Amino acid sequence: xxxxxxxxxxxxxxxxxxxxxxxxxxxxxxxxxxxxxxxxxxxxxxxxxxxxxxxxxxxxxxxxxxxxxxxxxxxxxxxxxxxxxxxxxxxxxxxxxxxxxxxxxxxxxxxxxxxxxxxxxxxxxxxxxxxxxxxxxxxxxxxxxxxxxxxxxxxxxxxxxxxxxxxxxxxxxxxxxxxxxxxxxxxxxxxxxxxxxxxxxxxxxxxxxxxxxxxxxxx
Amino acid sequence: xxxxxxxxxxxxxxxxxxxxxxxxxxxxxxxxxxxxxxxxxxxxxxxxxxxxxxxxxxxxxxxxxxxxxxxxxxxxxxxxxxxxxxxxxxxxxxxxxxxxxxxxxxxxxxxxxxxxxxxxxxxxxxxxxxxxxxxxxxxxxxxxxxxxxxxxxxxxxxxxxxxxxxxxxxxxxxxxxxxxxxxxxx
Numbered sequence: 001x002x003x004x005x006x007x008x009x010x011x012x013x014x015x016x017x018x019x020x021x022x023x024x025x026x027x028x029x030x031x032x033x034x035x036x037x038x039x040x041x042x043x044x045x046x047x048x049x050x051x052x053x054x055x056x057x058x059x060x061x062x063x064x065x066x067x068x069x070x071x072x073x074x075x076x077x078x079x080x081x082x083x084x085x086x087x088x089x090x091x092x093x094x095x096x097x098x099x100x101x102x103x104x105x106x107x108x109x110x111x112x113x114x115x116x117x118x119x120x121x122x123x124x125x126x127x128x129x130x131x132x133x134x135x136x137x138x139x140x141x142x143x144x145x146x147x148x149x150x151x152x153x154x155x156x157x158x159x160x161x162x163x164x165x166x167x168x169x170x171x172x173x174x175x176x177x178x179x180x181x182x183x184x185x186x187x188x189x190x191x192x193x194x195x196x197x198x199x200x201x202x203x204x205x206x207x208x209x210x211x212x213x214x215x216x217x218x219x
Numbered sequence: 220x221x222x223x224x225x226x227x228x229x230x231x232x233x234x235x236x237x238x239x240x241x242x243x244x245x246x247x248x249x250x251x252x253x254x255x256x257x258x259x260x261x262x263x264x265x266x267x268x269x270x271x272x273x274x275x276x277x278x279x280x281x282x283x284x285x286x287x288x289x290x291x292x293x294x295x296x297x298x299x300x301x302x303x304x305x306x307x308x309x310x311x312x313x314x315x316x317x318x319x320x321x322x323x324x325x326x327x328x329x330x331x332x333x334x335x336x337x338x339x340x341x342x343x344x345x346x347x348x349x350x351x352x353x354x355x356x357x358x359x360x361x362x363x364x365x366x367x368x369x370x371x372x373x374x375x376x377x378x379x380x381x382x383x384x385x386x387x388x389x390x391x392x393x394x395x396x397x398x399x400x401x402x403x404x405x
Contacts, residue, residue, distance in 0.1 A: 003251055006273050010280050011244035017236050017284040083285045084302075085295035153282035155302040 020152055023079060023086070030075050030145065030167075037141055038175045041133065048181040067174040070099060071167055078145070078163035082152035096166055104193065110185035119186055127191030130180050134172045134192060138199035142168040146206065158204070165200045172196060224249075229292040236283060247276055253293075254300045261304050275303045308398070346396040354389035361386055 020026070054060045074096050080086040145164045154160040176192055228249055234242035251272055258271045278299045286295055347355055360371045361382075368386075372379040 003269060003273055003276070006276060007244060007247040007251065010247060010276065011240045014235060014238060014240050014243045016238035019236060020285045020287065022287055083287075084282055084298040085290075087294075153278075153285045153299075155298060 034171045050181045071170040074163050074167035081160045082149045082154040107189045111189050123186045123190050130191035131195045133176050134195040137172040169196045233288045257300050271307050275300045346393045349396050357385050358389045
């Protein structure tokens, strides 16, 4: 087919389209959704029992701010990347992946001295609630987010999907931070990070399939 | 493209989003000239350029709802065209690898077809410098001196399999270096 024929064909069959809302509105929508999901989950399961004690500690506040910032940043980047022509700073992406690697390395390093078969069995047996929290929040938010991103035109499906899942992961971690009082490294690793990793890997595969459809349309 | 032309192009796209066929035809027609120039600087021959232009136009069509009125339209078109060029190069690399199989000698990939002779020369020199001495020697003996795998193995006193493996790795490294440089230059 000649290019002129293609142009005529596309122009003849053009229909009005519903424009994608401006970035600020999409961003606000997902911040609102994240907050609503957090409120609902915490409202349903209840705050951790020692919240009054730990809320004023520096470590708790630091963790809360870090998780909230990561959630906001990764949501912003995923939404930006889903639209052609929007620029995304490589530094911001490095902050996200760097923090993931750092926190995981710190947890693995802290878990190693306590690692034994008995500790592993005990931790897995007592981490059921956290696995459920992370799984439910992660799946609910992740599916909504990926489906929404699909409505745009992500030119880089893997990168966009990974950021969307990072946003989901940091939201789940933030919510679980208010639900679970355990600070044992092995519990954090197996009860919080492991289900997140499972959700993320599942989401990456799903995200690739869901978001790649834009590229397929174009071929 | 001047600022005035860009504004005009943006207003045509906004009308096209509302379903105006004439404005859309005009938009696609003008965009195709811009896209063709962009693609032709990166790819050749003409038939390939036209194929990628058409794929870009189809992508513009699929993504037309993502353009936000008031935003610059050229970066939006540019990002889509750039992605299509990248997709084409990736597809070509994959199909070349598929045809070539494990044998290094059969690979016919020609890096930087559309680049000027001087730029290509510098890029090839840098890519060669990026290889290890052994990889460089084997690549030189195979590709420049035209020796067979057996002759290279006898000359360097290593096994034929080792020559093949090293040559394959050298070639992969060489190819990815050129590809990365190609994108950095854009």
